[in-house]
Amino acid sequence: MSSSNPYQDDRGNKDRSITNPAGQGTAMPRSKSGPVTSAPGGPFLIGEAMTGGYGKGPDILHECTIAVDRGEIAVIVGPNGAGKSTAMKAVFGMLDVRSGRVLLDGEDITALTPQDRVVKGMGFVPQTHNIFTSMTVEENLEMGAFIRKDDFRDTMAQVYDLFPILKEKRYQAAGELSGGQRQQVAVGRALMTKPKVLMLDEPTAGVSPIVMDELFDRIIEVARTGIPILMVEQNARQALEIADKGYVLVQGRNAFTDTGKALMADPEVRRSFLGG
């Protein structure tokens, strides 16, 4: 695979312009022939040594670090209540961290609001309430483009190219769609801002194994367009299989961090988190 042809197959969206052009210059193509090198200055997006909780409540995160590099998919796994969603919310600015920081392309964005982070190029699909159920599919996508002042019809066409079923159902209320289709709406909505990095919290929650595989394929396709992806997954095995980097969180702390492959091969990780 060369940098001029980042696609391994002929399915789905071919248009790299779905990504923010400003984020393209530094995107590293995924390569089978050489190591994936990160640009100087560390990962593209990192929540570093984050400690904090909700409001005046106790700390949920304890020096927790999650990150994603250019051209990569990073996956966060761990038991229920481990703080995976909290860590994602902290990176997106929905939670005040008492210590630690968030860097986007080397810039400290710890003090920015979520909306300002969207303007900076972050796309986030939360675990719950990630679509407007009473609005149509197309209205959901239009809402996703709320920060854009330019013509977003091309981006919408690219989202429909990536998720053809959404084009078919564009005038249907999103709440009438199946679980997997709703997740496509949620991801599509996030893509409407042409993000430089995409954060997904359990994009395959509650869907059948076949739909999960299909969603993973689409997520890989998005990554190949040059958008790094940081995602939480409860389907740990399948997710680590496609992960360049994996994080196992336990009780708000980093328990294991390695390549997806190495985590899958680690006997302790297998026994404790992957069911043997």
Ligand SMILES: Nc1ncnc2c1ncn2[C@@H]1O[C@H](COP(=O)(O)OP(=O)(O)OP(=O)(O)O)[C@@H](O)[C@H]1O
């Ligand atoms: N809005 C909130 N206010 C207060 N505490 C919260 C809030 N959301 C989550 N928590 C607490 O933070 C801890 C971590 O929850 P979190 O949702 O981050 O876990 P998770 O790893 O995403 O779990 P799951 O796999 O179930 O999605 C839990 O103890 C939870 O009760």
Ligand SMILES: [Mg+2]
């Ligand atoms: Mg969660």
